[in-house]
Amino acid sequence: xxxxxxxxxxxxxxxxxxxxxxxxxxxxxxxxxxxxxxxxxxxxxxxxxxxxxxxxxxxxxxxxxxxxxxxxxxxxxxxxxxxxxxxxxxxxxxxxxxxxxxxxxxxxxxxxxxxxxxxxxxxxxxxxxxxxxxxxxxxxxxxxxxxxxxxxxxxxxxxxxxxxxxxxxxxxxxxxxxxxxxxxxxxxxxxxxxxxxxxxxxxxxxxxxxxxxxxxxxxxxxxxxxxxxxxxxxxxxxxxxxxxxxxxxxxxxxxxxxxxxxxxxxxxxxxxxxxxxxxxxxxxxxxxxxxxxxxxxxxxxxxxxxxxxxxxxxxxxxxxxxxxxxxxxxxxxxxxxxxxxxxxxxxxxxxxxxxxxxxxxxxxxxxxxxxxxxxxxxxxxxxx
Numbered sequence: 001x002x003x004x005x006x007x008x009x010x011x012x013x014x015x016x017x018x019x020x021x022x023x024x025x026x027x028x029x030x031x032x033x034x035x036x037x038x039x040x041x042x043x044x045x046x047x048x049x050x051x052x053x054x055x056x057x058x059x060x061x062x063x064x065x066x067x068x069x070x071x072x073x074x075x076x077x078x079x080x081x082x083x084x085x086x087x088x089x090x091x092x093x094x095x096x097x098x099x100x101x102x103x104x105x106x107x108x109x110x111x112x113x114x115x116x117x118x119x120x121x122x123x124x125x126x127x128x129x130x131x132x133x134x135x136x137x138x139x140x141x142x143x144x145x146x147x148x149x150x151x152x153x154x155x156x157x158x159x160x161x162x163x164x165x166x167x168x169x170x171x172x173x174x175x176x177x178x179x180x181x182x183x184x185x186x187x188x189x190x191x192x193x194x195x196x197x198x199x200x201x202x203x204x205x206x207x208x209x210x211x212x213x214x215x216x217x218x219x220x221x222x223x224x225x226x227x228x229x230x231x232x233x234x235x236x237x238x239x240x241x242x243x244x245x246x247x248x249x250x251x252x253x254x255x256x257x258x259x260x261x262x263x264x265x266x267x268x269x270x271x272x273x274x275x276x277x278x279x280x281x282x283x284x285x286x287x288x289x290x291x292x293x294x295x296x297x298x299x300x301x302x303x304x305x306x307x308x309x310x311x312x313x314x315x316x317x318x319x320x321x322x323x324x325x326x327x328x329x330x331x332x333x334x335x336x337x338x339x340x341x342x343x344x345x346x347x348x349x350x351x352x353x354x355x356x357x358x359x360x361x362x363x364x365x366x367x368x369x370x371x372x373x374x375x376x377x378x379x380x381x382x383x384x
Contacts, residue, residue, distance in 0.1 A: 019048075019052070022048075023048065026044055026048075030044070049127070049130070049131055049134075050127065053126075053127055053130055058123060058126055061126065061130060062126065067129075067130075067133055070133050070136070071129055071133070074132075077166075077211065077215075078129060078132060079111060079112070079115045080108060080111050080166060080169075080170050081128065081132070081166045082114075082115055082125045082128040082129060082132075083108070083110075083111035083112075083114040083115050083125070084101075084108075084111075084165075084166040084169050084170070085124075085128045085166075086114055086115075086121050086124045086125060086128065087104060087106050087114060087169075088101070088164070089124075091104050091105065098164070099162075099163065099164045100163045100164060101163060101164050101165070101168055101169040102163065102168070102172060102177055104169070107169075108169055108170045108171075111170075136218075139219050140218060140219060143218075143219040143220070147221075152221040152222060153219065153220045153221055153222075154220060154221070154222040154223060154224060154272070154373075155216050155219065155220035155222070155223040155224070155269075156223065156224050156226065157212075157213075157216075157223050157224065157225050157226060158226050159181070159225070159226045159227040159228075159230045160181050160191065160193035160194070160195070160196075160230075161175075161193060161194075162192075162193050163177075163192075163193060163194060167208070168194065171208060173197065173200050174196065174197050174200050174201055174208055175194040175195070175196060175197055176194050176195045176196070176197050176236065177194050177239070178238070178239050179194060179195055179236045179237060179238060179239055179244075180192055180193065180194065180195075180236070180237045180238075180239055180244075181193055181194065181195045181230070181234050181235065181236065181237075182235050182236075182237050182244055183235050183277070183278075184235055184244065184246075184278075188237065188242055188243075188244060189235075190237055190242070190244075194239075195230075195234045195236050195247070196230075196234075198255075198259060201262075202258070202262065205262065206259075206262035206263060206266075209262060209263045209266060210262075210263070210266040213263060213266040213267045213269070214266060214267060216267070216269065217267040217268065217269055220269055221269060221270065222269050222270035222271070222272060223269050223270075223271060223272070224272045224273075224274055225271060225272070225273045225274060225292075226274050227274060227277075228260075228273030228274055228275050228283070228287070228292075229275065229277065229278075229279060229280070229283060231255075231256055231259040231260050232252045232255050232256040232259075232280060232282060232283060232286070233246045233247060233248055233249070233252055233255065233280070234246070234247055252280050252282040252283075253282040253285070253286060256282060256283065256286040257286055257289075257290070260286065260290055260292065261290065264290060264292070270293070271290075271292045271293065272292070272293040272294075272295065272313050272371070273287055273292050273293065273294055273295070274295050274318075275287065275294045275295055276295060276297065276300070276318075276320060287311070288309070288311060291311065292311070293311050293312060293313050293370060293371065294309070294311065294312055294313070295312070295313045295315065295318070296308055296312050296313070296314055296315070296369070297315055297316070297317060297318055297321065298314070298315070298316055298360070298363075298364070299316075299317075299321070299327065299334065299338065300321075303338065303341065303342060305363045305364055305366070305367035305368070305369070306363075306366070306367060306368055307368060308367050308368050308369040309368070309369070310368060310369065310370055311370060312367075312368075312369035312370060312371070313369060313370070313371045313372070313373055314364045314367045314369035314371065314372040314373075315364070315372065315373050315374060315375075316360050316361070316364060316374050316375070317374075317375055317377075318375070323375055323377035324352075324357065324360060324377070325351070325352065325357070325377060328350075328351070328352045328356075329350065329351075332348075335348065335352075336348045339356075342359075342363070343356060343359055360374075361374055
């Protein structure tokens with residue numbers, strides 16, 4: 001950001017240097033916390049961006065041709081998103097259900113009025129444009145740098161979107177707003193976001209998905225579909241109640257093929273499906289047929305990494321379970337069985353020691369899977 005300020009002639013060098021110093025000081029302070037303080041980080045980032053915007057000035061910012069060209073190119077989604085962000089801040093001041101955009105006082109049909117260049121909200125609109133532009137530039141730069149080193153970036157595609165989102169505000173017909181997605185069990189899991197209305201999505205060839213993926217392809221070489229089972233069926237719960245059920249309750253092969261094929265042709269990115277949990281028998285064959293990678297967590301399967309199918313991402317752990325070191329000490333019985341089957345005999349060492357972590361990494365690196373991805377916690381060796 002400081003480099004942009006200098007290159008564009010928007011601020012003097014001494015201001016850019018001060019900005020860099022202030023940001024580094026803030027980074028050092030936040031990194032000193034024992035956990036990531038997300039609200040604080042977002043607040044401080046916004047304060048810095050607003051400070052830069054105010055110092056440079058709206059008119060100077062809008063004189064940057066690269067910036068205005070980017071706005072024009074991305075205007076279709078960007079203007080609606082900016083209108084959504086501006087309206088959300090207004091709703092927070094008087095609507096105690098602002099977190100559900102279906103309750104808002106303005107609909108997407110009024111987006112053009114909100115972003116009007118002569119309107120009262122235009123200053124806030126340009127701030128949204130400014131933020132999104134620099135997010136794009138920085139992520140694109142990081143992606144190109146990784147690519148220059150032969151490193152692929154893998155993005156993430158959440159299975160759902162919150163009710164307080166530009167997606168729901170702009171195209172509510174694509175979501176079942178009278179229901180929540182979740183998972184069966186005791187207790188039943190209610191994730192709070194609306195399931196997709198697949199029938200409605202297919203009426204225009206799933207353009208909502210295709211737009212998202214085409215945009216992602218600017219930055220990523222592959223992506224993970226969170227809860228790929230949701231492309232086959234979803235546990236749907238009444239919005240204001242409990243007792244859900246699977247929808248659809250049959251024809252899962254046809255449903256999965258239809259939904260996944262629609263997004264598979266939207267980009268050239270490699271697709272990896274997170275297929276953990278209560279997996280219907282139709283899922284594996286469909287992923288294999290479409291050439292979509294599945295996921296295997298060593299402790300949740302037979303553990304034989306050398307016998308994994310080729311279209312697999314092999315991992316020692318993921319966000320749904322504890323990392324190996326923690327698992328080793330919290331689940332002593334499971335870890336002991338793993339040790340005796342794959343590593344050695346006799347008394348299992350605690351810790352685990354570094355050589356066991358290295359063994360687990362080696363098993364994955366030499367697996368028969370196409371990809372192996374291990375969390376950094378497994379790779380990080382203890383200081384001696």
